[in-house]
Amino acid sequence: MDLQRFTSFKEKIVSNVSKVIVGKDKEIELIIVSFLSGGHVLLEDIPGMGKTMMIKAFSKTLNLPFKRIQFTPDLLPSDITGINFYNQKTGDFQFREGPLFSNIVLTDEINRATPRTQSSLLEAMEEKQITADGVTRKLNKPFMVLATQNPVESFGTFPLPEAQLDRFFMRIKLGYPTKEEEKLIIKKNIGNPLDNIEPAIDFGELNYLLSSVSEVSIHDDVMDYLVNIVDATRNKDNIVLGVSPRGAIALFKACQAYAAINGRDYIIPEDIKAMAPYVLNHRIIARGTNGIEDSIELIKGIIETVEVPLENM
Known part of the structure; x- marks a missing residue:
């Protein structure tokens, strides 16, 4: 790659x-x-x-x-x-x-x-x-x-x-x-x-870029971090509809591409933090949100509550 x-x-x-x-x-x-x-x-x-x-x-x-x-x-x-x-x-x-x-x-x-x-x-x-x-x-x-x-x-x-x-x-x-x-x-x-x-x-x-981007890897701990963020959208009181498995797959693919264009063949938690607000904001239904800005801020707030795996390494 x-x-x-x-x-x-x-x-x-x-x-x-x-x-x-x-x-x-x-x-x-x-x-x-x-x-x-x-x-x-x-x-x-x-x-x-x-x-x-x-x-x-x-x-x-x-x-x-x-x-x-x-x-x-x-x-x-x-x-x-x-x-x-x-x-x-x-x-x-x-x-x-x-x-x-x-x-x-x-x-x-x-x-x-x-x-x-x-x-x-x-x-x-x-x-x-x-x-x-x-x-x-x-x-x-x-x-x-x-x-x-x-x-x-x-x-x-x-x-x-x-x-x-x-x-x-x-x-x-x-x-x-x-x-x-x-x-x-x-x-x-x-x-x-x-x-x-x-x-x-x-x-x-x-063609080369589109066929090679899937080669970007992810560590198990970082994958757990991604899944924990998605799961948190399904367990928050003011969110009526959380992110679907399709949304989790989309977030993973986005992180692969984002890592690649930033010169890495592996995903880090910062990639997930950067991509999640834009990949997930339209995949939730929440009470008290009005438009894309509120949804993005809600996702960012959820990210802050999820423990970053590399902090314990």
């Missing part, structure tokens, strides 16, 4: 995307971790924070096919999966691929589509395939969905059910920039900043 290739990959992506998105290196790293883990990201923030711009810059940096789907109440499942149509020239039905047949898919304002259309994403996100008219078709590899939603406006929206939220690997928020960062943002947006983005990595390199 060549760790230098992982650290170099992170540096290239962060440097390239930062030409467009200012002051969000941490959030870019989280998207990199999700991509290497084969996961999907839900970007939840108010309009105008750069969510779409970040996703476009990320896909352009990777030089992968990119499609954008604007979710609206009248969007049908076949609009995103594809449809069989009758070709008069051939006298037969042919399948026209929908926008899900891409590598990076932006689903903009995902909570504006009806539950029927939202649920059509479940198979694609979980199994990397779609079924249309009884025929199952594999999606491209790698495949990543980056969805956005506005947490403030509720008129004409359909909140994502827990089953679909759990399909997302991470839920993150960009947040407001500082005054200095905002000055840079204004300067960079004179013209089209995406014109400054050039591909930074080739497909062969991506």
